[in-house]
Amino acid sequence: MEFIKPRIYSGLRDRLPEQMNYRGLVVSKLQALFERYGFEPLETPAMEFYDILTGKYGEEAENLIYRLDYKDGKTLALRYDLTVPLSRVIAMNSELVRPIFKRYQIQQVWRGERPQRGRYREFTQCDIDAIGSKSMLQDAEIIAAIYEMMISFGFHQFEILINNRKILDGMVKYAEVGDKLKEICRSIDKLEKIGQEKVRQELAKSDISDQAIKKIFSIVEIEGHHEAVLSDLEKAIGGIAQEGVNELREIRSYLSELGIDEGYYRFDPALARGLDYYTGPVFEVVIKDASIGSVVGGGRWDTLIGQYTGKHIPAVGTSFGLERLIDSMEKLNLLPQITTKTQVLVVPFNTELIPQSLRFLAQLRSAGVNSEIYGEPKSFRQTFGYANRKGIPLALVIAPDELSNGQLAIRNMRTREQEVCSIDCFIDNIQAILSKI
RNA sequence: GUGGAUGUAGCUCAGGGGUAGAGCGCCUGACUGUGGAUCAGGUGGUCGUGGGUUCAAAUCCCAUCAUCCACCCCA
Secondary structure: OOOOOOOOOOOOOOOOHHHHHHHHHHHHHHHHHHHHHOOOOOOOOEEHHHHHHOOOOOHHOHHHOOOEOOOHHHHHHHHOHHHHOOOOOOOOHHHHOOOOEEEEEEEEEEEEEEEHHHHOOEEEEEEEEOOOOOOHHHHHHHHHHHHHHHHHHHOOOEEEEEEEEHHHHHHHHHHOHHHHHHHHHHHHHHHHHHHHHHHHHHHHHOOHHHHHHHHHHHOOOOOOOOHHHHHHHHHHHHHHHHHHHHHHHHHHHHHHHHHOHHHHHEEEOOOOOOOOOOOOOEEEEEEEEOOEEEEEEEEEEEOOOOHOOOOOEEEEEEEEEHHHHHHHHHHOOOOOOOOOOOOEEEEEHHHHHHHHHHHHHHHHHHHHOOOEOOOOOOOOOHHHHHHHHHHEEEEEEOOHHHHHEEEEEEEOOOOOOOEEEEHHHHHHHHHHHHHHO
């Protein structure tokens, strides 16, 4: 018999039970948070028509789209993100926007990149977006949700970086290199990573004059407290980027009303973001010491929906990278210990006592206590070892001596304390102990 | 897509042309009425896959796949 070697495409992975447990935990927490903010669920198909996705992300990103040519002559593609499919949904169902539509979506996306840790060819995005409002209130709410999510997962060493495409546009106009926006963004985005000298070299390589580089740096290197950054920006390029600065200022005031700790966000004029469809505020979360790239990214995308219908519908949203979130939590030891759902292990002292043990087991289960039986009693070492490894908190020992007195032994696996109680009330006893654990 | 490193037991890794190794885990016993310790014994591997060189390949060569790292980009 000829075997086919079991294998899996590079960058894809199976999600085994342990992993699924963590994912389930994180996803349900995210879902609850999204719903607390008024977002409603949506799913879209994994495949879209190829031309629905093209012309939205930018040339480089577009090269990473998995394209599928099917025999019926249709050209399809695996979705690259959840934002573009959403914009297609809105273009087809504009009645959803009355006057705003807030949706969340947790689904896989595919990108043909070379995989690394925290970078997969299939990964899960958890998106929230608010459609139909150009108010900065929506942007602030998105940032607030990001903040709350990071805190509630136990992250402390993180920063939400915020900038505005309108400020970048202004900067480019100011430096008088209007046609080089993308090259400039790509270089300055790396400022923190590779340092200013290398960024200078890169810019020079892109045929940007020394004078222009100087101007760019005078903007990009602005730093300090929130209001100081904004007023410095205003002084430098207020004339051409006033709107961008005003928007950030408005966001800041909303964030403070929403009670967001201002130590966790920062206005960073060097933040660029790669995707073409952003038009206004952009944001990104970087976890310090996790070295895993950005975990959350987003921004305002006011013109995307209009590309399908010509109807201008503004929108803003963000995307959480589920795998990166979990990888970072694992690295920083923030994942909760996932223990078994079993509450009681029924332990027959010997095989003769199995029938009787089964009756106790059935009683436990009908009382709503999650219970299992260790079926082949050999040694207590083995039996208790099993309970211990699995994290089962209680053992109900059915043994001859106690039984002859009409009693059962309940052992607390953590404290190693064991008590006997009468058969009539062992369920009450167990439930009492469980409620205290 | 470009460059580099790695692939040996369930896990972490050593070995470097001539019988496949350690630690941890797991199983068993000391301990037939009580688990995380200790001690003793045991289980476990086509050395990623395919081909080549050789009397002989886990070892050398080529290819391939996978993982990691940097670039690129991003979640």
